[in-house]
């Protein structure tokens with residue numbers, strides 16, 4: 118009996134030993150596999166990509182494993198923006214993109230740098246290459262993954278963060294909500310908001326008898342753009358939707374704070390950890406969705422009770438019409454879910470708020486610095502409007518104002534640079550672009566290239582646009598304030614309309630100049646904006662009479 122027992126015991130041990138060996142071998146294999154995946158992602162593949170570019174004669178920065186050139190870039194930006202500029206110069210590339218000059222000088226205009234760990238990035242400034250990336254070969258490029266990750270966390274899945282077929286579907290719908298007929302219907306809301314803002318200023322005016330008052334226009338235009346967004350998007354629910362807007366501003370601060378960004382980049386899955394910051398972010402998101410949910414429910418109820426199933430003419434109405442709620446003929450077309458609608462509202466506010474507000478701010482600055490252009494714009498506006506309310510036809514008559522806005526967007530584009538990643542092997546302008554290579558388009562620099570714009574590229578000269586964009590520069594792809602190609606800004610006509618309405622109303626009532634308190638310090642934490650605000654002195658014009 119005992120010997121049988123021993124045999125069993127020995128057999129048991131042998132079995133166990135066998136399992137230990139198999140288990141160890143599998144573990145070793147698994148670890149090797151994981152190590153290979155990691156090495157491939159952070160070392161072999163990026164190095165292959167860089168060698169491919171080097172073999173075509175393009176120089177590259179040496180690879181730093183931790184964050185690539187990111188720490189260096191942060192350091193240079195911090196140094197460049199630590200002080201205000203002593204003169205109001207438009208030569209702001211060294212301040213906003215301080216690495217560009219030195220790296221172009223040492224490595225050539227087309228060079229590879231590292232926009233983060235394992236993110237080899239080709240600097241692209243040639244307009245024909247820009248055209249290929251954004252238009253001709255746009256299916257080979259996606260939004261860069263780091264940017265997408267941050268945006269996804271911030272505003273969820275929507276037109277800004279989706280690609281390919283899904284994007285085409287959403288883009289077609291959003292395109293149609295911004296068609297020119299619908300935009301005309303939004304003019305009234307733009308006038309109402311601007312009027313409210315001007316009344317706010319005029320109250321200040323009544324306090325001082327010399328008709329001169331100072332306004333921090335940067336703040337005022339953020340408020341104005343928010344008010345216009347709320348009215349054009351949510352119609353009669355604009356008061357509720359303001360809360361939505363305020364939450365997004367708060368959310369942006371949290372998500373874009375340097376420490377949060379660093380952790381998001383360094384720790385995979387950092388977002389789901391219950392840190393105080395993450396919990397705060399989730400709370401804000403829940404509140405934002407609750408507000409929109411409520412607005413949408415009321416809208417749907419109203420539509421269902423009416424005979425016509427009218428969802429309203431504002432942006433939300435257009436989106437709901439295209440959603441599951443809409444009962445129109447779809448002929449097999451996919452619809453948006455209510456959740457999609459909510460996330461598209463996040464996207465439109467995010468993309469449209471700061472950008473348009475700052476276009477107005479920079480325009481006021483440039484017209485203050487160039488009183489002769491301010492006068493020309495005012496003359497045009499007074500001639501066309503003659504105290505009457507603005508309509509679509511009047512807007513189209515503003516030639517000088519259009520040139521001025523184009524020139525402002527050239528010198529101070531809200532989006533200073535764009536990054537894409539190649540998702541397929543492709544060629545652009547004879548360069549072979551391997552899958553995984555990022556391309557970086559420094560719009561701010563391209564807009565100042567003397568080759569394209571002439572020796573006065575750094576000067577404010579709206580008349581360069583007198584013959585349109587094609588006459589203003591050699592290659593029209595050197596002017597891309599709204600990007601170009603398939604993913605061009607969907608709100609550009611809306612933004613230009615808003616700017617023209619607001620400026621024409623301001624120009625008719627006031628003349629203005631920069632306050633002596635203004636400190637020139639453009640920065641890009643978000644859209645390109647003046648870090649120290651924009652205090653402006655307004656003088657009430659006596660000639661203006663309201664004839665409506």
Ligand code: HEM
Pocket residue numbers: 276277288464465466468469470472473476530531532535536597598599600603604605606607608609611612
């Ligand atoms: C002066 C104001 C504006 C400027 C300078 C501007 C600029 C841009 C740029 C450069 C892009 C391309 C971004 C990229 O591809 O990474 C873009 C995209 C976009 N913009 Fe604007 N924008 C402005 C106003 C607006 C407004 C008012 C809205 C909406 C109400 C808007 C909605 C969008 C959307 C949804 C996209 C993404 C399009 C897509 O990916 O298909 N923008 N904008």
Ligand SMILES: *[C@@H]1O[C@H](CO)[C@@H](O)[C@H](O)[C@H]1NC(C)=O
Pocket residue numbers: 285286288289292602603
């Ligand atoms: C949306 O409109 C732009 C120009 O307004 C056009 O280039 C693009 O092809 C349209 N996209 C879709 C998906 O319809």
Ligand SMILES: *[C@@H]1O[C@H](CO)[C@@H](O)[C@H](O)[C@H]1NC(C)=O
Pocket residue numbers: 540541542551552
């Ligand atoms: C791209 O080309 C490389 C060789 O140059 C090849 O190894 C790789 O598989 C290709 N990638 C794709 C996605 O086709």
